[in-house]
Structures are given as C-alpha cells and as structure tokens.
Amino acid sequence: MAQVRLRFHGVLNDFITPVLRGVDIVHVFERKASVKDMIESFHVPHTEVEWISAQGIAIDFEHIVADREVIDIYPVASGGNFPDTVQLRPALALPLTFIVDSNLGRLARYMRLLGFDCLYSNRFDDGEVAEIARDQQRIILTRDRALLQRKMITHGYYLRSDAPKLQTIEVLRRYDLFSSIKPFVRCTHCNGILCEVAKQSIEHRLEPLTREYFDTFLMCETCHQIYWEGSHCIRMEHLVEVFRANISESEK
C-alpha cells in the first residue's frame, strides 16, 4: 500500500465530488499508476490540466506516482506563473480550430458567426469526433467528460453551461478569442468560407423584396447559402455585440 497527497486547484474542483473539493486528498493506491490516470480517476479530464508538480517540481502526465508524494494539479488558464520546463501537450498552430460533439449545433453556429472554424455534424459519433480532432489538430468542445478522457485527445474544453450563448462566451474566454472575432466570414450552416458575390449571378434566387432593396451579397463557397444585410443580419450583428460585451475584466 502506498499513499499520495493530491491537491486540485481552482476550477478543477468543479469536476470532483463535493466533499473532496478544496482539500488535500489522501489517496491510497496499490498499483503503479501514472499521474494522468490518477487525476482522471477523480473524473478530472486531462485536457483541463495545465501544470502538475510533485513536491513543487514540474512533472508530466507519464510521471509514475511514488509513495508519499505531494502532487499539485493546476487548471488551464488559472493565471498561474508556471516555469515552462514541462509542457503537458504540444502547442496548437494558430488560428485555433474547433470541433463540437453532437447536441452542440447551436454552439457551432455561434462560433462560425464569430468567424471561427468549428466543425459539427449530428452524424459524428464520439469516436469520429476524437479522430478528427487528433488528425486535424482541432480543439474538442464538449459536455462529455469521457470524450475528453480519451488517450488520443490532447486539446479540449469541458463546457460548464448547457446554454449555447453562455457556452460561446466560455470558449471565447478560455482561449482568449475576443480580439480574433471576425463576423460574417464563415457560413453558420456548414462552416464554409463566405465570399462576395455579384448580384446578377444570384438574382434568380432572391425574393422580390430582397432583390429590390439589397445590392451586396455574400455566398458560402461550400453550400452556396446567400447572406445579405437584411433583418437576420441585424439580429446576427446584435448577437456579435452581445458576445463582444462579455469580454472579461482582465481582457479589457
């Protein structure tokens, strides 16, 4: 029998059973285990962890926990000033790209509205979402902890809210995306890129009033959906302003 003292910091406590939140957890174990497996045995997805130390010295996920160790586990974006000696996961190329799992279609549409590349299909199962995330280096956004705990996943975020607008604000904050918002560059239906299109080339697809009152149109390169500055565009602009208004105090 061996024992370890585990200290989960900050928002990592969201994941663990209430009686263990914010306290030193004395965990007794028999089998050799990596710190990653031990963290996940408390239902904390590894994607939520930014920095881990044993006796104050940085360790990686593969560290085999020894008897009497004191392990501190810190969340992503905790504001901690950690020495950059042990990186837990490879850095992602910019701009960041995303994939959401099934049931999160409205989050995907909001992310696209703000200009972010965000894949979604209600035909993807969890295995496909995980493989696409790995192969295309996409960040998974999900409410499914088990999906984030898959070995092949390196980058992901567990959405705290089940309301799509609040989820969008969570993602903007987590990945510091407020300054990268570019509305109306991406199709909210399919994630395709929007391009300006000459009115005469699409005139036959417009309703009479739209044809009469509008001259500037955008079309999705992939699904050919047409966008113009009509009433739905005003609603979308309002929504973009709502998201922008939620920039956190520290980012102002």
Ligand SMILES: [Zn+2]
């Ligand atoms: Zn489209």
